[in-house]
Amino acid sequence: MLTEEKIPTKPDNVRTEEMVLNMGPQHPSTHGVLRLELTLQGEIIKECRPHIGYLHRCFEKHAEAMTYPQVVPYTDRMDYLASMYNEFGYAVAVEKLLGIEIPERVEYIRVIMGEFQRIASHLVALGTYGADIGAMTPFLFCFRDREKILSLFELVSGARLLYNYIWVGGVSHDLHPDFVRLAKEFIPYFRPKIKELNDLLTGNRIFIERTANVGVLPLDTAINFGISGPNLRASGLKWDLRRDDPYSIYDKFDFDIPIGKGEMGTVGDCWDRYYMRVLEMEQSLRILEQALDQIPEGDVSSAIPKRIKPPAGQVYSRVENPRGELGYFIISNGTVNPFRIKVKGPSFVHLGIMNELCKGHMIADVIAILGSIDIVLGEVDR
Amino acid sequence: MKSTEEVFEILKGRFGDAISELVTGQPAESYFSVSPKEINKICFYLRDTEELLFDNLMNLSGVDDDNGEKKTAEDGSFTTFGGTLSVFYHLESTSLKHKVTIRVSVPRETPELESVAEVWRCADWHEREAYDLIGFNFLNHPDLRRILMPYDWEAGHPLRKDYKNPEFYQGMKVPY
Numbered sequence: 001m002l003t004e005e006k007i008p009t010k011p012d013n014v015r016t017e018e019m020v021l022n023m024g025p026q027h028p029s030t031h032g033v034l035r036l037e038l039t040l041q042g043e044i045i046k047e048c049r050p051h052i053g054y055l056h057r058c059f060e061k062h063a064e065a066m067t068y069p070q071v072v073p074y075t076d077r078m079d080y081l082a083s084m085y086n087e088f089g090y091a092v093a094v095e096k097l098l099g100i101e102i103p104e105r106v107e108y109i110r111v112i113m114g115e116f117q118r119i120a121s122h123l124v125a126l127g128t129y130g131a132d133i134g135a136m137t138p139f140l141f142c143f144r145d146r147e148k149i150l151s152l153f154e155l156v157s158g159a160r161l162l163y164n165y166i167w168v169g170g171v172s173h174d175l176h177p178d179f180v181r182l183a184k185e186f187i188p189y190f191r192p193k194i195k196e197l198n199d200l201l202t203g204n205r206i207f208i209e210r211t212a213n214v215g216v217l218p219l220d221t222a223i224n225f226g227i228s229g230p231n232l233r234a235s236g237l238k239w240d241l242r243r244d245d246p247y248s249i250y251d252k253f254d255f256d257i258p259i260g261k262g263e264m265g266t267v268g269d270c271w272d273r274y275y276m277r278v279l280e281m282e283q284s285l286r287i288l289e290q291a292l293d294q295i296p297e298g299d300v301s302s303a304i305p306k307r308i309k310p311p312a313g314q315v316y317s318r319v320e321n322p323r324g325e326l327g328y329f330i331i332s333n334g335t336v337n338p339f340r341i342k343v344k345g346p347s348f349v350h351l352g353i354m355n356e357l358c359k360g361h362m363i364a365d366v367i368a369i370l371g372s373i374d375i376v377l378g379e380v381d382r
Numbered sequence: 383m384k385s386t387e388e389v390f391e392i393l394k395g396r397f398g399d400a401i402s403e404l405v406t407g408q409p410a411e412s413y414f415s416v417s418p419k420e421i422n423k424i425c426f427y428l429r430d431t432e433e434l435l436f437d438n439l440m441n442l443s444g445v446d447d448d449n450g451e452k453k454t455a456e457d458g459s460f461t462t463f464g465g466t467l468s469v470f471y472h473l474e475s476t477s478l479k480h481k482v483t484i485r486v487s488v489p490r491e492t493p494e495l496e497s498v499a500e501v502w503r504c505a506d507w508h509e510r511e512a513y514d515l516i517g518f519n520f521l522n523h524p525d526l527r528r529i530l531m532p533y534d535w536e537a538g539h540p541l542r543k544d545y546k547n548p549e550f551y552q553g554m555k556v557p558y
Binding site: 053221226237314344349356382 | 408437439440441443445446476479483504528529530532541545
């Protein structure tokens with residue numbers, strides 16, 4: 001990090017001034033439509049102000065006019081790289097409000113979908129992060145493997161990106177007869193690919209130079225800013241809602257929670273945030289292996305309520321989305337329409353820390369920092 | 383680890399009348415109410431006291447309680463008078479692993495409450511969102527601007543129950 005004192009001294013008669021530069025709204029490495037207003041002193045960032053709302057369609061207002069099951073497809077469209085998990089979180093929240101029990105097979109299917117979605121989402125994050133920094137090859141490799149997961153999703157739900165698969169009380173279809181076999185084949189296929197990614201990108205000298213010691217996020221700042229998910233773990237806190245606030249059947253599985261150790265630089269730098277996602281893909285594979293072996297037979301639609309009319313009350317329920325803590329705050333007034341749904345999206349909260357991370361860095365580092373916190377603008381703007 | 387009732391008792395002993403109305407027995411969660419002028423002081427206390435340590439603001443959401451008097455116009459749209467707007471704070475402690483929900487209600491005509499952005503920095507954007515979509519005035523907020531809607535949106539706050547879409551925005555037809 002460069003500070004003001006390290007800038008080469010200039011002759012007294014040269015006039016300098018701050019410059020304001022708009023990065024975006026159309027910029028390939030803003031991952032959507034985001035404008036960063038950068039105040040620059042030379043090449044050094046003095047201030048970074050994110051301007052959001054370009055994709056705002058007020059999901060929360062829409063939801064108030066819908067019945068509870070009708071909201072599910074809307075949740076897909078928030079974090080469109082992790083649609084399954086958005087549905088999962090919504091279903092968990094409404095079920096808490098209704099107080100209903102879910103068949104075990106459904107819970108297994110949800111966990112399997114959720115973990116496949118986590119891998120798919122991390123693959124996009126890692127691939128595009130490489131591409132942002134200048135390594136095009138990993139991007140293509142990641143997308144090749146992600147396609148295989150999307151094909152599995154297509155097999156069960158009929159859609160590749162926006163599934164409408166996990167419903168309140170169940171799932172829309174039972175698994176395709178071939179699904180378990182194909183999913184089991186994917187795991188031994190994918191394990192070596194993680195090593196391939198490590199060889200290509202993780203240990204790459206240029207990549208490390210660009211990311212290690214850049215955008216260091218200390219733990220106390222991270223908690224105060226409400227950071228969650230891989231970004232919080234990269235700062236060194238063993239915090240995963242699958243363990244610390246268990247939902248569904250995650251307590252049945254054996255998996256580790258990786259945390260940032262600062263192997264290439266400082267704890268909580270961009271490289272740590274990147275590497276967390278690589279390690280998490282391995283843990284997801286472990287959960288998948290166990291879940292696919294243990295999945296019981298059963299009816300997946302027996303618990304789907306005919307008419308969803310929760311008693312008056314409220315609930316805040318959260319799940320560990322690939323990006324962090326995805327929370328649904330639902331108020332019911334006893335009718336078939338939700339009175340209020342507020343979504344706490346991890347990307348929205350994470351974007352709020354951009355100014356803190358970018359201050360004092362060079363312009364090129366903004367790309368590295370923004371890519372490492374892995375935002376999806378569909379969820380930021382909702 | 384403390385339950386909502388215990389936290390309520392601790393705060394009641396410390397702040398007295400600023401804490402009121404413990405609501406329990408709902409299907410999923412309990413909460414209590416806090417006075418809008420004291421909320422930031424109470425939040426500092428909640429964050430820094432050794433037995434509480436609420437270091438994480440999970441969520442902050444504004445709600446239109448829709449409990450005022452409604453006057454319906456000829457075209458079927460209505461305007462609400464009186465009643466309250468509320469902000470819900472969901473807090474948790476990452477070290478002690480307990481959670482609590484706080485509610486602050488303000489009158490619809492003067493929706494003013496203290497900001498907690500100094501206590502938890504993530505509240506900055508959450509409060510901007512609540513201001514933008516529901517129209518709270520967070521006192522002593524560092525940068526209270528619209529966040530999701532356009533900066534020059536003049537038709538009010540969309541998540542209020544009596545919100546009406548304007549016909550035009552900057553000369554453009556809505557809905558287009």
